[in-house]
Structures are given as C-alpha cells and as structure tokens.
Amino acid sequence: MQRCAACGLHRYFPRPRCSKCQSALFDWALCAGTGSVYSFTICYPPVLPAFAAKVPYNVVVVELDEGPFIVSNLVDCENGEITVGMPVEVCFVEIDEALAVPQFRPLARLA
C-alpha cells in the first residue's frame, strides 16, 4: 500500500499527494491484510449478467488496520452473518489465470 514518506499516512487508492500533509514523497509498505467491517450491504438485483448466479451477494467496506478503507466482498461467510465491526483478513480470489482480486474473509481473533 502506498505510504506517505513524510508523515507515514497509508493511503488507498494510490494518489500523487498525501491528503494529510500534501507531500509528493511516498514509498510502498506491506500491510497486515487485516481489518474490520466498517459497513456492508446485500445486493439482490443483478446489475450485470456476470453477477446473476451470485445474487444475493454482499459488498463490504473494510477499514484496514493501517487506516484506509477498501470496498470489497466478504467470502467464506453467509450474508446473514456479516456484522459491523467483524474482524476480517484479506484473501485473493482468482478471477482467471491473469487476475486475482483482494477480498476478505472472517478472521477468528484470539481473545
């Protein structure tokens, strides 16, 4: 993930300048791949034929532990079991041989 080299703010999606300090300096940092569900919705009407077999499907907004938010889907979880604040971890779902996208699955954190 892109990280401001001046103030350390992580940012997603990549941008030319930091939204906090306006610096153009940045580096790339590995992320933990964990976060929590900030918000979600369940989609019923298919908007594209490619999604017709997956209805209903979920769309989640995940707040990454580093701070940025990412819009994705939650897998390995029934739609009715999704809750705000649920801890999640990234997993990469292969779309085809050339493309894998980051999605999330529930994370069982130790108490």
Ligand SMILES: [Zn+2]
């Ligand atoms: Zn900055």
